[in-house]
Amino acid sequence: MVEKLRDTPKIDELMKGPWPSFVKEIKLSAKLSGRAGERANDLLGVLERSYNDKIGHWKHGGIVGVMGYGGGVIGRYNDLPEEFPKVAHFHTVRVNQPSGWFYKTDVLRKICDLWEKHGSGVTNMHGSTGDIILLGCATEDLEPVFADLTEMGFDLGGSGSDVRTPSACCGMARCEWACYDTMGACHDITQTFQDELHRPAFPYKYKFKFAGCPNDCVASVARSDMSIIGTWRDDIQMDAAAVSEYAQSGKFDMQADVVGRCPTGCMSWDGQKLAIDNRNCVKCMHCINAMPKALAPGRDRGATVLLGSKAPIVGGALLSSVMVPFLKMEPPYEDLKELAEAIWDLWGEHGKNRERVGEFIQRIGMSNFLEQIGLDPIPEMVIQPRTNPYIFFETEEEE
Amino acid sequence: MVEKLRDTPKIDELMKGPWPSFVKEIKLSAKLSGRAGERANDLLGVLERSYNDKIGHWKHGGIVGVMGYGGGVIGRYNDLPEEFPKVAHFHTVRVNQPSGWFYKTDVLRKICDLWEKHGSGVTNMHGSTGDIILLGCATEDLEPVFADLTEMGFDLGGSGSDVRTPSACCGMARCEWACYDTMGACHDITQTFQDELHRPAFPYKYKFKFAGCPNDCVASVARSDMSIIGTWRDDIQMDAAAVSEYAQSGKFDMQADVVGRCPTGCMSWDGQKLAIDNRNCVKCMHCINAMPKALAPGRDRGATVLLGSKAPIVGGALLSSVMVPFLKMEPPYEDLKELAEAIWDLWGEHGKNRERVGEFIQRIGMSNFLEQIGLDPIPEMVIQPRTNPYIFFETEEEE
Amino acid sequence: MAVDMKKRVTDIGPPHYDKFLPPVIKKNYGKWKYHEIVKPGVLMHVAESGDKLYSVRAATPRLASIESIRMFCDIADEFCDGHLRYTSRNNVEFLITDESKIDPCVARLKKEGYPVGGMGPSITNIVHTQGWVHCHSAATDASGVVKSLMDELFPYFEEMNLPAKLRIAFACCLNMCGAVHCSDIALLGVHRRIPEIQHDQIKAQCEIPSTVAACPTGAIRTATVDGKQSVEVIEEQCMFCANCYTVCPAMTLNDPEMDGLSIWVGGKVSNARHEPMFSKLAIPYIPNEPPRWPTAVKAVKNIVETYAKNARKFERVGEWIERIGWPQFFDLTGIEFTKYHIDDFTHAGESFKRSAQLRHK
């Protein structure tokens, strides 16, 4: 146990207020005995220093990791190692979370013990991609961490130009709207692509996210190269009596707030009866969200597969775009896997270094991309057909 | 008078049917005496030939025109001059139409006489830009045509990299919705910029179109570099009794067809009374169009000035975008003229050859463009602020 | 013909419109109160003063013989005290103050073969271009296709039974002088083979650097052919825009078998309800079939009829399609969706469907 916690008047300001404090968390860890406490204490020191200097004190990582893996560890060094020796190395370990982030306390406690033994006692529950983030250890700790992790049945997540740790909303485990088994699919895909996950061999990262319905509670359309979003093909299920109850509940104005907000105007309400023109329903979920007891997705369920979302680096941020409007999502998810593999083959060969698949499609052209991966062009893939007349006609066959 | 009209079985097919036939028109001219008839007859021949060959028989024009003018004439030569000698030269003369395309028969007859004397007897009433198009004469006819034209008070229109012939909807002459005097403004601008119109000195063409209200009956937003579209700032004028009449007329469903189609949803109808939240009205004209006897634009009228529309060559088609949300349009239109001149100065100096002003703005950046011409950036100029974080911060002053 | 250069005047501009306005307009200029379409092709404007002006609108083929213009003048003299105007879509309007002259005027126009209509929710005249009549660039004729089309769509001109106005435009090449980029339905001439280079003429007729620079896709590069300085076109990079041809006459794209037409839908210009929008590709290619272009005519008619049957009141073509979605548009019209429909130019990615909001049947 460190004798005295670092003196940190600046960041102590962040101990105040009703919201739980990350400074308190670091201090809790700094009070741990052994290296964990020492590291957390130096982390406090670095942070205080940053708060005074208004600048971070971390340096590029370099390549560190465990044997045979190309990813899963983010190397990190401090630029003031003399002053903060215990965090001179301060690598993070990305641990692949169980699908849906469900835990039993026994396993969570084991992770805590592991990180007290080898690390800093500081974690992120969870990282933005979904991993359990074990925040800060030295290079020599990595193999031991890995050994203990695998022993308790865990493995590393992704980093670098590989498949990144897939994640899923809680789906069928706890949501009535799940149109397919998000956690099941996520786990299956994760297991199937262990090699692609651990050994970076792509032009850049490739993320999967599984959302059970168009509410997209894992932000898949914005944050994954392959977004699998549950949906249905048949009519919305309706319990007319329950609709009436909502209408009378005073919770909202049926006409203005539900019918009036349907994006296609395909609903109507005569004061008594709600009618839905299901042919024009775009499965946006709004009416169902508003009346969970009265409406539900149809019974013919599956998912829309979209491709290509990413943050702005380099060409600008993208949302994913429709590849397969409707896919029945049943184990062993062969269609999905074949699609992913076809994409990787093409992008793997022709993608530029650090070119995400969404940018790749834009560079080589969607039609070209589709032809190469063997999908037919369909109008569902576009907001609208082209507006410019610059068509690359292929006329050889005709001639 | 030609002895016998060319034999034209193919295009004679286009004499049939209820729609007026352009072939009939050419034949009417071919029956004229003198050169006009001969030329029109050879035009028939060329056209028949094209209908057989499935290809045009005209060649690039080269530079022809009248003395001291750089525009107004489109040179055109035939590629089968032996076969069709009378149209070996077949230049068109663009004559600047009077604003709003109003004529008295005396002046129209004079134009006809002129074109019988010097041309082919074939015209376009009117060209796509708005000019009277006198279709087809030889190089040596140009000065005489010009002399006769100016004598009857007409002048040439634009062509090449100059101000193109401005045009205007009929506006106040015959429309209750005109928010400014389109024909007056069009005439004034045309007169003021005679030099810019006749002597190409820009990187590319520059078109003005004047529409009296947001219905935009001259397609200014799509077809002019500078689009001046009438609008108003205060409340829509409403005659409640007349609204009721429309509601009862059975012509449309007030809720679904009028209120339900307002782009901002700023209208409401309780079965008796129509209410408009004018603060959120975007002056789209829809409700006014639907009920011309009951509603009218407000009284505080002027125009929105937009910039940059064009056809696809080279970078893709553009619609004009907002520069000045509201400009009082009163003679002598100084604000508008100064704005145009500021733009020409900048674009004239820095625009690339064949770069329309809309493309120029995109290349140099809107903010940069605004700064140079002395306009403040305002949110009305964009659909939405930027979504990418790639901001060219200027921080020199701060440092 | 000799011209007296001393008397020569320039830069006088067009005559002031004032000279041509009928008295009722001069009096009520800017003081109109409302209008009504009295019947197809006849518009009544009522002024605050109570004065009334009737406009009778007749179709023209735009390409006009001076003989028919003279005939219009006769009509205007007879019914309108010599006052007439043309519209922004090449119709002619007879400006009448005496109500009793409307019907005789209409009758006379029809008798001469110039139909009356094109107002309200109808199909008015087609804005079009030069085609084989005058332009060197044309990938198809203009007037001939328009005539063939309007013969078939004629009832829609004379009646007012569409959901909304339907504007058709025509341009014979990608320069789009017909401004087809914002029309409910547009026909656009297209080339489909790369420029044929006249290597022996190119040096004389063209500036090579500006020719190379003219290509939006960078498909043109300098080359030496038979020892002469010339250019070559990289086939895969050419999308047949003909911009090189505009700059350099020695690079021609016209081709009897490869040229033809494309069809576009869903554009508009007005701000009414929906903001202005571009036309979108419906049919990438239809061959040139002079003299009556049956395939193109049938295709347009099919779109018009499908629209007429399915759209709601006040809905322009583009608004209708936006409501029902593009998949349904292709379904209802039976038009095939192809790889050419998916944009692959500069802003292509902006047209990809980036949401799960989809119809599924």
Add this chain to the structure above:
Amino acid sequence: MAVDMKKRVTDIGPPHYDKFLPPVIKKNYGKWKYHEIVKPGVLMHVAESGDKLYSVRAATPRLASIESIRMFCDIADEFCDGHLRYTSRNNVEFLITDESKIDPCVARLKKEGYPVGGMGPSITNIVHTQGWVHCHSAATDASGVVKSLMDELFPYFEEMNLPAKLRIAFACCLNMCGAVHCSDIALLGVHRRIPEIQHDQIKAQCEIPSTVAACPTGAIRTATVDGKQSVEVIEEQCMFCANCYTVCPAMTLNDPEMDGLSIWVGGKVSNARHEPMFSKLAIPYIPNEPPRWPTAVKAVKNIVETYAKNARKFERVGEWIERIGWPQFFDLTGIEFTKYHIDDFTHAGESFKRSAQLRHK
């Protein structure tokens, strides 16, 4: 610590979630019927079987000591038979079947300092990133700004009185690990001076060609400095994205005075009502003001309050602004519109207002 390499296993992947699910979930997996928010932070799911599951949601600062995780485990053991989960936004959820345990569980969590809420039309946890705690790229801290903000927005977490869900995200640099590009309100760390080049280290640490290629605007070119191979940055072409720094550690952008935050609004992810949208720039720059970032906090609070007051039911921030228009958004919030708000990157032109549909007061 020695590791026995013979026993070493790899590629086992994560444990199967099945092991961690409470019995009520196993039994009713895929057979839930509906849900209800019983009170702030307490969600009830009812299965077709009639079984009920209560989820109590508590905030965490995401950065968690193992000591507090152990404490959560104690709570889960006491009230949930050892079952808990985390959410996609770093809240923790306690999974209760015995209704009588809800209130004690909530009370206990609050006592420990972990507020309960974040459900329904509220502000839930802020998705955020590493900041000065761990990342070399950070233009600002992450956890500190988030803490300062949530202290102030706290009532919105505990109550459900907003028009709709309001999602806030935070990223400390343009890499946007916090995926701020689609959030109702987003805070984004920004650099504002060009990379400082360590000319003596660049050769050793970086591949010069890939460094040059990394720049999206082509601002980097090779240069010889003091006889050594290096690069230079053309100042006017740099927009401070730091992509060069990611590729080459010898080009640093961090700067105590020039770094800071920008604020973005109106993005969303769900397909509910409106399709997903990007966040749009609201405030280009706010300086770093540790430890409590008062200016940034005030700015966000102002936006939240303006939204809360003006939006209609179910309207997310972006939907609200789309209805009232951006000029009114700037008006109501008092935020200044500057030249930085107008896009000037690749698709800039697509964001220009290309219609006359405008509000005029």
